[in-house]
Amino acid sequence: TTIGASNQAVAKAVAEQAARFTHTCFMVAPYENYIELAEKLAAITPGNFEKRAVFFNSGAEAVENAIKVARIATGRQAVVAFDHAYHGRTNLTMGLTAKAAPYKRGFGPLAPEIYRMPMSYPYREENPNISGKEAAERAILAMEKQIGGDQIAAIIIEPIQGEGGFIVPATGFLPRIAEWAKENGIVFVADEVQAGFARSGAWFASDIEGIEPDIITLAKGIAGGMPLSGIIGRAELLDSVHGGGLGGTYGGNPVAVAAALESIKFMEEQDLAGRAREIEEKFFTRFGALQKDIKELGDIRGRGGMVAMEFVKAGGKEPDAELTKAIAAECLAQGVLILTCGTYGNVVRLLPPLVIGDELLEDAFNVLEDAIRKAVA
Numbered sequence: 330t331t332i333g334a335s336n337q338a339v340a341k342a343v344a345e346q347a348a349r350f351t352h353t354c355f356m357v358a359p360y361e362n363y364i365e366l367a368e369k370l371a372a373i374t375p376g377n378f379e380k381r382a383v384f385f386n387s388g389a390e391a392v393e394n395a396i397k398v399a400r401i402a403t404g405r406q407a408v409v410a411f412d413h414a415y416h417g418r419t420n421l422t423m424g425l426t427a428k429a430a431p432y433k434r435g436f437g438p439l440a441p442e443i444y445r446m447p448m449s450y451p452y453r454e455e456n457p458n459i460s461g462k463e464a465a466e467r468a469i470l471a472m473e474k475q476i477g478g479d480q481i482a483a484i485i486i487e488p489i490q491g492e493g494g495f496i497v498p499a500t501g502f503l504p505r506i507a508e509w510a511k512e513n514g515i516v517f518v519a520d521e522v523q524a525g526f527a528r529s530g531a532w533f534a535s536d537i538e539g540i541e542p543d544i545i546t547l548a549k550g551i552a553g554g555m556p557l558s559g560i561i562g563r564a565e566l567l568d569s570v571h572g573g574g575l576g577g578t579y580g581g582n583p584v585a586v587a588a589a590l591e592s593i594k595f596m597e598e599q600d601l602a603g604r605a606r607e608i609e610e611k612f613f614t615r616f617g618a619l620q621k622d623i624k625e626l627g628d629i630r631g632r633g634g635m636v637a638m639e640f641v642k643a644g645g646k647e648p649d650a651e652l653t654k655a656i657a658a659e660c661l662a663q664g665v666l667i668l669t670c671g672t673y674g675n676v677v678r679l680l681p682p683l684v685i686g687d688e689l690l691e692d693a694f695n696v697l698e699d700a701i702r703k704a705v706a
């Protein structure tokens with residue numbers, strides 16, 4: 330809820346659009362606000378090139394469609410995803426997702442032609458001095474050996490991983506992967522479903538290192554909680570799809586689109602990317618200090634209003650999921666909702682609404698700090 334629950338500007342836009350019409354199916358009878366949203370996204374997403382957008386209902390559906398576009402545009406089949414990745418729960422997207430339980434176990438068969446590559450995960454690198462570029466070369470070598478650059482339709486990556494543990498790859502990793510994709514005619518897909526829309530302190534997490542994805546997937550923060558997702562990417566890629574190849578009954582529903590237009594306006598007017606950077610600073614100041622005290626607080630990381638703490642057994646890096654669970658439970662008991670995440674279940678992540686005031690944020694930080702102290706005691 331980037332712009333807060335029941336944001337009043339969005340609620341009003343939703344009511345107005347609902348009173349006009351709730352549905353036509355864009356493929357049958359197009360409407361203006363869909364076009365307006367496509368144009369707005371073309372202006373604010375990275376990449377100064379001709380773009381096309383198409384809208385769907387969920388993040389997973391956006392990911393599915395990004396892969397469809399990449400495959401038809403390249404005539405290739407292989408898709409590369411990374412360790413710790415999360416891309417959704419539909420058949421193709423659970424295959425792209427790294428973690429077996431709870432996402433994949435028992436739900437097979439999974440989609441073929443998915444290859445998993447090593448991620449840049451600074452805290453857990455065997456060689457703590459490995460650079461982002463070196464971590465990228467490690468993945469590139471594996472792609473060359475295991476698949477071949479000319480066989481790969483798409484490389485999909487979250488610029489900051491979400492469910493996998495709020496992993497921020499080392500600087501230089503994303504640009505090198507994107508560059509290699511370009512050299513090999515591979516569609517570089519940034520899954521910004523979680524990190525997008527001001528969450529990372531930039532409009533899109535891809536902006537932080539100046540990468541220009543060929544396709545970006547969007548959802549979560551896009552429409553103030555209304556079900557909407559989309560992909561936006563290079564015109565020549567999306568134009569390579571035949572008529573009727575992409576779409577769906579409700580995709581880009583006019584009420585959800587009205588909510589998106591209002592949400593984006595609100596984020597711009599309130600400079601929520603700037604607010605996310607303030608939250609980031611407060612978080613690192615507060616929990617950076619705490620880290621000196623708490624041996625179990627192995628890593629603090631993240632960007633903007635997407636920040637996290639990784640908990641380990643004191644004296645090493647062995648993940649401590651039990652401790653993490655205890656911290657989350659204590660926070661809940663004190664009225665603060667936090668989520669855990671990470672491949673090892675040992676990460677506490679914070680995704681506050683970016684409209685949160687300082688007082689409420691401090692209050693939540695106090696509860697969280699007390700919960701951590703209590704859990705390690």
Ligand SMILES: *Cc1c(COP(=O)(O)O)cnc(C)c1O
Nearest residue numbers: 387388389415416417491522523
């Ligand atoms: C949540 C998420 C998805 C899936 O979105 P849904 O709307 O839940 O289908 C895909 N990718 C990322 C990075 C996500 O965080």
